[in-house]
Amino acid sequence: PSAKFHVASMTRDGEDKDRSRSRDKKDSRPRSRDSKDRGARSKAEDHGVDTMKITDDDAAFILGKGGKTKEKIARVSGAEIELFERDLVLEIRGPKIKRKRAKKYCEGVMAQRTGPVNVTEEYDDDDLTMLNVPQEAVGFVTGRAGNFLRSIEEEWCTLMFFCEVDGSRGRGREYEKLAIFGEIRGRRGAELKVLSAVETKVPGYLDRIRNEVLDRDRGKDETGTWGTDTMTFKDDELSYALGKQGGTRKKLERSSQAVVQYVGNVALFSGTKSERRRAKEYMRWLFDQLAGPVYVEGWEERDDCTVVEVPSECIGYITGARRATLGTMEEEWGTLMFFMNKQEDRRGANRTEKLAIFGCERARRGAELKVMSGVETKSPGYYTRGVREKVSDKKGFDTDRLVFRDDELSYALGKEGATRKKLETASGAILQYVGNVAFIGGVKKERSRCREFIQWLLAQRRGTVTISDVGHRDDCTEVHIPENCKGWVTGNRGSELRRMEMQSSTYMFMALDERGEERLLIFSADAGSKTGDKGRMGAERLVNELVQEKLDRAAGAALTVEDAALAGGAGQTQGAQQGAVQVDDAGTAVEGRTHDQGLGDDVQAE
Numbered sequence: 001p002s003a004k005f006h007v008a009s010m011t012r013d014g015e016d017k018d019r020s021r022s023r024d025k026k027d028s029r030p031r032s033r034d035s036k037d038r039g040a041r042s043k044a045e046d047h048g049v050d051t052m053k054i055t056d057d058d059a060a061f062i063l064g065k066g067g068k069t070k071e072k073i074a075r076v077s078g079a080e081i082e083l084f085e086r087d088l089v090l091e092i093r094g095p096k097i098k099r100k101r102a103k104k105y106c107e108g109v110m111a112q113r114t115g116p117v118n119v120t121e122e123y124d125d126d127d128l129t130m131l132n133v134p135q136e137a138v139g140f141v142t143g144r145a146g147n148f149l150r151s152i153e154e155e156w157c158t159l160m161f162f163c164e165v166d167g168s169r170g171r172g173r174e175y176e177k178l179a180i181f182g183e184i185r186g187r188r189g190a191e192l193k194v195l196s197a198v199e200t201k202v203p204g205y206l207d208r209i210r211n212e213v214l215d216r217d218r219g220k221d222e223t224g225t226w227g228t229d230t231m232t233f234k235d236d237e238l239s240y241a242l243g244k245q246g247g248t249r250k251k252l253e254r255s256s257q258a259v260v261q262y263v264g265n266v267a268l269f270s271g272t273k274s275e276r277r278r279a280k281e282y283m284r285w286l287f288d289q290l291a292g293p294v295y296v297e298g299w300e301e302r303d304d305c306t307v308v309e310v311p312s313e314c315i316g317y318i319t320g321a322r323r324a325t326l327g328t329m330e331e332e333w334g335t336l337m338f339f340m341n342k343q344e345d346r347r348g349a350n351r352t353e354k355l356a357i358f359g360c361e362r363a364r365r366g367a368e369l370k371v372m373s374g375v376e377t378k379s380p381g382y383y384t385r386g387v388r389e390k391v392s393d394k395k396g397f398d399t400d401r402l403v404f405r406d407d408e409l410s411y412a413l414g415k416e417g418a419t420r421k422k423l424e425t426a427s428g429a430i431l432q433y434v435g436n437v438a439f440i441g442g443v444k445k446e447r448s449r450c451r452e453f454i455q456w457l458l459a460q461r462r463g464t465v466t467i468s469d470v471g472h473r474d475d476c477t478e479v480h481i482p483e484n485c486k487g488w489v490t491g492n493r494g495s496e497l498r499r500m501e502m503q504s505s506t507y508m509f510m511a512l513d514e515r516g517e518e519r520l521l522i523f524s525a526d527a528g529s530k531t532g533d534k535g536r537m538g539a540e541r542l543v544n545e546l547v548q549e550k551l552d553r554a555a556g557a558a559l560t561v562e563d564a565a566l567a568g569g570a571g572q573t574q575g576a577q578q579g580a581v582q583v584d585d586a587g588t589a590v591e592g593r594t595h596d597q598g599l600g601d602d603v604q605a606e
Contacts, residue, residue, distance in 0.1 A: 034476075034477040034527070034536065046095050046096040047093070047094060047095055048093070048094075048095075048096065048099065049091060049092065049093050049099075050091075050092045050099045050103060051089055051090065051091050051092070052089070052090040052092070052103065052106065053088065053089060053090075054088050054089070054090055054110065055088065056088060057113060058088075058110045058113065059083060059085055059088055061109055061110055061112070061113050062083060062090065062106055062109060062110065063083055063085075066531055067530065067531035068531065069109060070083060070531075071529055071530075071531055071532070072153060072154075072159065073102060073105045073106060073109065073159065074102070075157055076101075076105065076157055076158060076159045076181060076182050076186075077094075077098050077101040077102035077105055078094060078095075078098040078101070078102075079092050079093060079094035079095075079098040079099055079101070079102035080092070080093040080094055081093075081102060081106075090106060092106075097125065100125060101125055101127055101181075104123060104125070105159050105181060108123075108159070108161065108163075108179075108181075109159075109161075112161060116162065116163055116164045117161060117163040117164070117179070118163065118164050119163045119164070119177070119179055123179070126220070127181050127182060127183070127187075128179060128180070128181055128187075129179075129180040129187040129188075129190075129191050129216065129217075130177055130178070130179060130180075131177070131178045131180065131191055131194060131195075132175040132176075132177060132178075132209070133162075133175060133176050133177075133178050133194065133198060134174070134175055134198060134201075134202045134205060135173060135174060135175060135176060136201060136202060137197070137198045137201040137202050137205075138162070138176045140197060140198075140200070140201050141178070141194055141197050141198060142162075148197070149161075152190045152193050152194065153190070155189070155190075155193075156182065156185075156186040156187075156189040156190040156193070157182055157183070157186045158180055158181060158182035158186045158187060158189075158190045159180075159181040159182065160178060160179065160180050160181070160190060161178075161179055162176050162177065162178055162179070163177050163178075163179045164177065178194065180194075184217055184220060184221055184226065185259060185270075185271070187217075188216075188217065188228075188259050188270045189259045189261070189270075191213075191216075192259060192261035192263065192268055192270065193261060195213065195261075195263045196261055196262060196263045199263045199264045203264065204264075206263045206264060206266060213228070213268075214227075214228045214230070216228075221272060223272045223273070225272045225273035225274075226270075226271065226272060227270070227271075227273070227276065228268055228269065228270045228276075229268075229269045229276045229280065230266055230267065230268055230269070231266070231267040231269070231280065231283065232265055232266050232267075233262075233265050233266075233267065234265070235265065237287070238262065238265055240286075240287070240290070241262070241267065241283065241286070241287075242262060247327070247331070248286065249261070249262060250331075251330050251331070251334075251335075251336060252279055252282050252283060252286075252336065253279075254334030254335075254359070254363075255278075255282060255330075255334055255335050255336040255358050255359040255363070256269075256271075256275055256278040256279035256282055256336075257271065257275050257278070257360060258270060258271035258272075258275035258276050258278065258279040259271055260279055267283070278304060278358075282336050282358060285336075285338070289338065293339070293340060293341065294338065294340055295340045295341065295342050296340060296356060299356060304358050304359065304360070304364075305356060305357070305358055305364075306356075306357045306364040306365070306367075306368050307354045307355065307356055307357070308354070308355045308357065308368050308371050308372065309352045309353075309354060309355075310339075310352055310353055310354075310355050310371065310375060311352050311375065311379055311382060312351055312352060312353065313378070313379065314374070314375045314378045314379055315339065315353055317374060317375075317378050318355070318371055318374050318375065319339075325374075326338075329367050329370050329371070330367070332366075332367075332370070333359065333363045333364075333366045333367040333370070334359055334360075334363045335357050335358060335359035335363050335364060335367045336357075336358040336359065337355060337356065337357050337358070337367060338355075338356055339353045339354065339355050339356070340353075340354050340355075340356050341353050341354055355371060357371075361397055362397065362430065362441070362442075365397075365399065365430055365441045366430045366432070366441065369430065369432035369434065369439050369441065370432060372432070372434045372439075373432050373433060373434045376434045376435045380435060381435065383434055383435070384434055384435040384436065384437045387401060387403075387437055388401070388403070389401050389402055389403050391451075392444070392447070393444075394444065395443065395444045396443055396444075397441070397442065397443055398441070398442075398443075398444075398447070399430075399439055399440065399441045399447075400439075400440040400447045400451065401437055401438065401439055401440070402437070402438040402440065402451065402454065403436060403437050403438075404433075404436045404437070404438060405436075406436065408458055409433065409436055411457070411458065411461060412433070412438070412454060412457060412458065413433060418498075418502070419457070420432075420433060422501055422502070422505075422507055423450060423453045423454060423457065423507060424450070425505045425524075426453065426501075426505065426506050426507035426523055426524045426525065427442075427446055427449045427450035427453055427507075427525060428442065428446045428449065428525035428526075429441060429442035429446035429447055429449065429450040430442055431450055438454065446525070449475060449523075449525065453507055453523065456509070456511075460509060464510070464511070464512055464518075465509065465511045465512070466511065466512040466513075466514075467511045467512070467513070467521065468513060468514040469513070469514060470521065475523055475524060475525050475536075476521055476522065476523050476536075477521075477522040477536040477537075477539075477540055478519050478520065478521050478522075479519060479520045479521075479522065479540060479543055480519045480520075481519065481520055481543070481547065482547065482551075484550070484554070485546070485547045485550045485551070486510070486518070488546060488547075488549075488550040489520065489543060489546050489547060489550075490510065496546065497509065500539055500542045500543065500546075501539070503533060503538070503539075503542060504524070504528070504533060504534055504535065504536075504538040504539035504542060505524065505526065505534050505535070506522050506523060506524040506526075506535065506536060506538075506539040507522075507523040507524065508520060508521065508522050508523070508539060509521060520543065522536050522539045522540060522543075523536075524536050524539070
């Protein structure tokens with residue numbers, strides 16, 4: 001039977017940890033190396049390592065289902081956490097304050113195993129919000145099997161649990177204390193979400209604690225302007241401000257970058273002064289549109305606004321039925337979008353209308369390019385006539401342009417735009433095709449990465465790509481696949497690679513190194529995590545699973561023939577062994593999808 005393969009991980013100076021790495025072609029184990037590990041990472045001056053000795057039961061609690069609890073603690077604290085289950089040791093790495101928080105969170109999680117957590121003053125490292133929840137709303141806030149609290153933790157990157165402060169907790173108390181750990185924005189978002197749920201069960205509860213809620217964490221952010229403003233709605237106004245399934249509220253929250261939540265008929269806006277101002281302005285414009293078209297005076301001077309001129313014949317196409325197309329773009333990019341024109345601009349033929357896009361710079365650019373792509377479809381050349389290629393030297397956010405030939409465009413687009421989306425996600429840049437022009441938005445590193453991905457993609461149409469060295473890159477993992485598994489991993493016409501790319505949001509292909517040896521390269525700006533499905537780590541696990549599946553099949557075929565040989569007697573042993581080899585060869589070729597086929601037909605994969 002086949003032994004379980006393993007990936008030989010690399011230490012930061014490039015040495016193999018287990019010293020077992022070999023270049024023997026007969027080695028049946030995949031070997032991988034994440035190029036980021038070869039360079040030294042910059043660390044804070046107080047970066048260090050703490051360890052905690054835990055019990056077997058504690059280890060299960062810390063790990064959680066599928067490792068999710070450990071990942072959550074690491075995400076909220078900002079520290080790296082490693083659980084060595086054999087030695088029952090928890091290793092915490094990072095700056096001092098992050099290690100302290102991670103250790104505190106681990107202790108809190110472990111304490112829940114035996115009863116309620118006792119929270120003392122030592123628990124507050126400027127990362128704690130305590131909220132009184134009325135006893136009759138505790139079950140509603142917790143949700144079935146704690147699912148509601150877990151969903152809030154996931155949304156706002158927090159850690160939350162009910163606790164006792166003075167040593168007493170139970171049904172006889174009027175309130176339960178809910179501890180919320182995390183950064184100031186995450187804690188505020190989680191707190192207001194809980195308050196919104198409580199208000200549903202206990203109407204008027206916000207009025208009882210209004211001052212406490214509004215004054216919490218005032219001025220405690222980096223800008224010193226953190227605070228909370230409110231706006232009260234009438235009943236008919238509330239449903240409009242909320243939108244279908246809360247879509248309008250979420251749109252305002254993402255575009256303004258403030259925390260926007262409705263507690264009863266009261267809208268609360270939390271954030272810095274500028275974020276709160278934007279949120280209230282956007283809300284006012286939404287209600288003004290009920291009375292007629294809105295025009296934003298002085299939009300040219302705003303740092304949160306982009307205006308696109310849309311030809312009149314394309315307005316319906318961009319808006320969509322009942323505003324569906326605009327709404328989809330708003331949801332995708334986290335922006336607020338509406339058409340605006342002064343009354344005098346509405347006269348005359350061949351007019352255009354101004355489409356205002358509000359949000360952060362990256363979101364505005366993504367939405368703008370999406371609009372331009374749509375207009376270009378209806379009116380070819382409107383934006384791209386005379387446009388040339390451009391490569392910016394700006395380190396910050398900017399946009400490059402790359403002009404495609406017709407045959408290159410269809411290949412770089414892929415079926416239903418799948419290839420474009422893949423390159424965009426893996427590179428971390430904004431990639432949009434406007435006519436035959438690829439617009440690449442992002443910081444310099446993201447733009448350069450995206451251009452490289454496009455060049456490699458187009459080069460694959462002509463044959464095998466050679467990428468000599470990826471050791472200097474922080475966005476690549478190379479995996480050495482056993483020779484008899486390559487066709488199985490790539491799949492028929494590259495189908496398996498495409499499936500794994502989509503599942504992990506990466507860009508993957510076979511390429512030659514400087515010695516002419518072929519290996520699988522996994523590219524993504526997202527390194528991923530040890531338990532998550534996305535990023536390079538997620539893709540590497542998928543590859544490993546395919547390799548193991550192939551090795552198990554080959555081992556099973558060999559055992560079947562060996563058993564037949566033993567049953568047939570000693571005189572037939574030699575023939576049966578030859579049959580085993582033939583069966584194994586047939587399995588590789590027929591299940592097949594030979595490596596040459598998988599790689600040579602990669603051109604057609606899209």
